[in-house]
Amino acid sequence: MSAGVPVEVMGVRELRGPLMVVSGVSGVTWDEYVTIRLPENEQRHGLVLDADHDVAVVEVLEGTAGMNPATTRVAFTGEPLTIPVGLGWLGRVCNGRGAPLDGGPPVFGDSRAAVNGAPLNPVWRDPPAEPVLTGVSAIDALTTLVRGQKLPLFSLPGLPQLELATQIAAQATASGAPFSVVFAGIGLTNADAAFVEAALDERSAAGELALLINTADDPVIERVLTPRLALTIAEHLAFTHGRHVLVVMTDMTSYAEALREVSAARGEIPARRSYPGYLYSDLASLYERCGRIKGRPGSVTLLPALTMPGGDITHPVPDLTGYITEGQLVFSAGLHALGVYPPIDPLQSLSRLMRHGAGPGRTRDDHLDVAAQLLAALTRARQVQELSELVGATALTDTDRSYLELEGAFREEFARQRSDEHRSLDDTMDRAWQVLLRLPRRELGMIPAALLAGR
Structure with a gap:
């Protein structure tokens, strides 16, 4: 099958959790977009995870519940999953697949871009510079966030990481430069989703925010897709429209657990703590999409928030995140017990690029x-x-x-x-x-x- 030529087959061999195994295909490639037709004109969507000889493994974005292999038709499009990109995302509330949740029409854009994208080529990168001010003293003074930086927030279970991530998304500015926020809520409860929408309503109404909400009862595959949509939207706003974009993603532990669930369904050999062996490279494929490009005015700054299971900072998700990113904001259970918000421990927290965004000519001389x-x-x-x-x-x-x-x-x-x-x-x-x-x-x-x- 040549790229861009759709082919429809009827050969679903097996349904396994969120995965569908299709036989009798040829020329199918990894990351290819798939449309799935069920009886009574129901349509679902998927992505090719693996292809070998005449067999393809497809992850179904809406899940496989209610599907009958005998009556399911699968169309391979020959193209990767793309979404419209542009200023049309600002002011919108969508789910983790980009479908509107705000009652509005589908999002339209001036072009389309592949969701998986690619990390920035190091040759094209400009060093991060100039501050992103959050309005939070413990961050702005001691661990300054810099345009183009990736600075994760490490929280303990039960601590207010969602509240702080939402506050930063609502307040952050780029010192008067064109600025936008893309917020990706991953695996949120319905109550948390309602809180995020309410807290960010004002910024959304001002046309400064794109909000993607994935809840815990949404299909697990959507949780894997949500941060990729957020970064694709942000890249276009930054590098085509010249805006400084802050991407807030929470909770990345939910993302990693979804990745682990898909890996188990595929029958892959587990690695540390049962996470797939490619967890590091997968996280890096997300985090390394932020930065600044030489000759272009915009930037993508990334603030991924995650919960450390059991409060263990050596757990694979915070541990690998720390290797990829440029510092960390770490919550303190002791400060939280004293009623301090935000409970950021200044002596465990660090912004390695702070000197590129603070000081004379950038913030204050002192x-x-x-x-x-x-x-x-x-x-x-x-x-x-x-x-x-x-x-x-x-x-x-x-x-x-x-x-x-x-x-x-x-x-x-x-x-x-x-x-x-x-x-x-x-x-x-x-x-x-x-x-x-x-x-x-x-x-x-x-x-x-x-x-x-x-x-």
Whole structure:
């Protein structure tokens, strides 16, 4: 079969979970788009996962429930799955396959693009630069998100990662440059889906957001497709329309579990924790689609949020994600227990590209110095706290006590923030200064004297 020439067969040999095995075909290729016709004019859709000789394995996007192999007709289109791309996605709410959930017409675009896409060629890449400001102090000051960066959010079960991911999607800006958000909810409960829609309604109504919602009761194959749709939409907005696009994807653990389920249905040999051996390359094929392209004004910035099963940061999903991405935001169960939102642990979190997006000419002249001093002070405060537990508070010096005071001020005046509170960068940095000035001036050795003199 030549590319682009559809061929219809009637030879469904087996249905296995979300998979359909079709025999009697030739020339079928991986990733080919398939339409499936059932009696009474019902139509479903699929993608070729594997092809060998005259047998093809097809993943059915709507699932195989109710299908009868004897009466099912399968049409191989000769082309990969494509979707319309363009500004028409902004302001729309769709499911994980791109079908409207908002009661509107199908999304139309000025062209079509293959959903699977491809990672950016390193030769074409420009280094990430300039900030994406989230309005969240703990991120903007200490782990600045940079345009073109991939910065994951690692959460523990039961902690508010969905709330923070949604808040960032609602508040983020690119310092006045054309900006859009693509939000992909993966495996959400119906209650969580309703929360996300309500929280992002204002940004959606402003035509700045494309929202893809995949719920836990949707077919598992759709969960695998959702982040690919989100990235395809974002790439076109960024590199064709010159917009800076933030892609928020949550929960990537649900995505990995869907991948594991499909792998098991295919009968593949499992690897670590029963995930497929290609989990690393699969995640990389998603994460590496973000970035900046030389000679083009737009960028794709990626914030994937995931839950660490059992709170284990060495679990395959966070572990492999950490290898691919450029830092991490890590939640703290201790801060959450104290009622701090967002419970981001500043000493476990890191943005490796922060210096490309913060400092003179980008945010504020004092940004990098204040951030470095604040992190050093928090490290010392944690050491003092451990010392206090060993020898008692009465054995501490006045300087030691000032570090403990700084830690409390950081938690209450800087890190604690309402889930609907959008702080400007100036407000965030002023709060950081107020926390630091709890220390004696002699302890602020990482801040240039010229900056310190004005305080």
